[in-house]
Structures are given as structure tokens and as C-alpha cells.
Amino acid sequence: MVVLFFLFKRKYLFKFWKEDPEIHETLEAMLKNQEFLAPKRYTYSDVKKMTNSFKEKLGEGGFGGVYKGMLKDGRRVAVKILKEKKGNGEDFINEVASVGRTSHVNIVTLLGFCYQGSKRALIYEFMPNGSLEKFIFTENSLIQRQLGREMFFKIAVGVARGLEYLHQGCNTRILYFDIKPRIILLDKDFCPKISDFGLARLCPNRASIISMLGARGTA
Structure with a gap:
């Protein structure tokens, strides 16, 4: 045996x-x-x-x-x-x-x-408030009012800061190819966090051109 x-x-x-x-x-x-x-x-x-x-x-x-x-x-x-x-x-x-x-x-x-x-x-x-998608693409007015214009603006700025960090702040540059509301997750304070890095690519900081094969992201 x-x-x-x-x-x-x-x-x-x-x-x-x-x-x-x-x-x-x-x-x-x-x-x-x-x-x-x-x-x-x-x-x-x-x-x-x-x-x-x-x-x-x-x-x-x-x-x-x-x-x-x-x-x-x-x-x-x-x-x-x-x-x-x-x-x-x-x-x-x-x-x-x-x-x-x-x-x-x-x-x-x-x-x-x-x-x-x-x-x-x-x-x-764990992100208790789920994705940004459910707050944008919904007919429920209560959910939409839960955030409001000011909070949506803060979320947009947070996403931009996250992308800036990936592209400029990391020791190894990370190129993100699939940004969309579904992959923006919200914590308990509605702070946005970029997720789902399956299509991302690592890129040397000094490189200005990166070769890509095939389509990227969501149609």
C-alpha cells in the first residue's frame, strides 16, 4: 500500500x-x-x-x-x-x-x-458595499441618493488617484487595461478601490511603448 x-x-x-x-x-x-x-x-x-x-x-x-x-x-x-x-x-x-x-x-x-x-x-x-456598478446602473432612486453628486465626485477622484499610482507611483509600472464600474469596489466608507488585475501588464518605468497582442478589456 x-x-x-x-x-x-x-x-x-x-x-x-x-x-x-x-x-x-x-x-x-x-x-x-x-x-x-x-x-x-x-x-x-x-x-x-x-x-x-x-x-x-x-x-x-x-x-x-x-x-x-x-x-x-x-x-x-x-x-x-x-x-x-x-x-x-x-x-x-x-x-x-x-x-x-x-x-x-x-x-x-x-x-x-x-x-x-x-x-x-x-x-x-472584503468590500461591504460591493461594486460601483450597482449604484450607477440602477432604477432604485434610494440607492442613487445614498451616494449623491459629491460622493460620486470623491469616488471618481479616488479612482484617478489609484490609476495614477499604478502608472507612476509603483517601482514597476502597472498598466491597467479594463477600468469600468464593475471592478471599482467600495469599502464601508465608500472609499473606491480598483480590483481585478487579470488584464494588467507590468511595464518598465522607462519604457514609453509596450507591445500588446489581441484586444484588451471589455467590448
Whole structure:
């Protein structure tokens, strides 16, 4: 039985490396280079525990679902589960590598991630007021009046400051290609935070031109 166990384990690991060696090597190299800046790595079992087996769903996107969770220290989090076999893992690497480098009041904080075989997840700070989209595209006048013109202006300025930080304030410039109301999240004080860095690109600060292949962002 012991021999069979190790044979199975070896076969599983071989399959994992055979299917996805490039993303694994890229992720490990990125974590090594970032050192203390790297967000915490969790197992898929940890993710299931913190979400209570994905009990409360917050939303759904093309990438997969977002679930409400809680860390051991009591902090609430939003857990973004990426669909299996979704692309080649490029968006996952982009998000961990880019948002993991940031520290700004208008950028959502990436607290951790999970990369275990085909299981991928991103653990973010929880934003109790959800996305800006629901406050803009709604026929409910009470929701619209909840913010008001002055607050909308502050949110717009906050988003602009977040983008300025990404483009000019980081040691490594981060180009953001998909800004829209749905990815602007609001905390308890309606402070806006830019999220969803799957389409972002790292760019050397001195570079004035970056090559892009294919369409970016949302049609």
C-alpha cells in the first residue's frame, strides 16, 4: 500500500508538471523575487474552510465565482475562485504579480492566493458595499441618493488617484487595461478601490511603448 501510495503521488505530480510547468515555474520565480511583498499562499483545503465550503456567493463573472469568507484572525475576505482550464493561467499570474506589488488606499489588497494543481483562488479584503456598478446602473432612486453628486465626485477622484499610482507611483509600472464600474469596489466608507488585475501588464518605468497582442478589456 505504501508503494502504491508513492506511485500514485508520483504519477499525480508528474501529470501536474506535464500539464502546466510554465505557469508553475513563473509563479514560483515571482514569489522568490518578491520575497516579503508576496501575498500568503493557502491550500485549497484552507480556502474551503475560510468560505465554509463556498456557502455564501457574492457574485459571478467570466473568471468564476466570488465567495464570502473569513480568515483565522477574524478578518472578512472575498475569495475569487477561477474556473478550471480557464486560459493558460496568464491572467492568474498577472493578478498575483501586479496587485501583490501594490499598497495604496485606492487599490484593493490581495491578502493571499491558492495555486494547487488546477485549483486557483485569490483572497482579497472584503468590500461591504460591493461594486460601483450597482449604484450607477440602477432604477432604485434610494440607492442613487445614498451616494449623491459629491460622493460620486470623491469616488471618481479616488479612482484617478489609484490609476495614477499604478502608472507612476509603483517601482514597476502597472498598466491597467479594463477600468469600468464593475471592478471599482467600495469599502464601508465608500472609499473606491480598483480590483481585478487579470488584464494588467507590468511595464518598465522607462519604457514609453509596450507591445500588446489581441484586444484588451471589455467590448
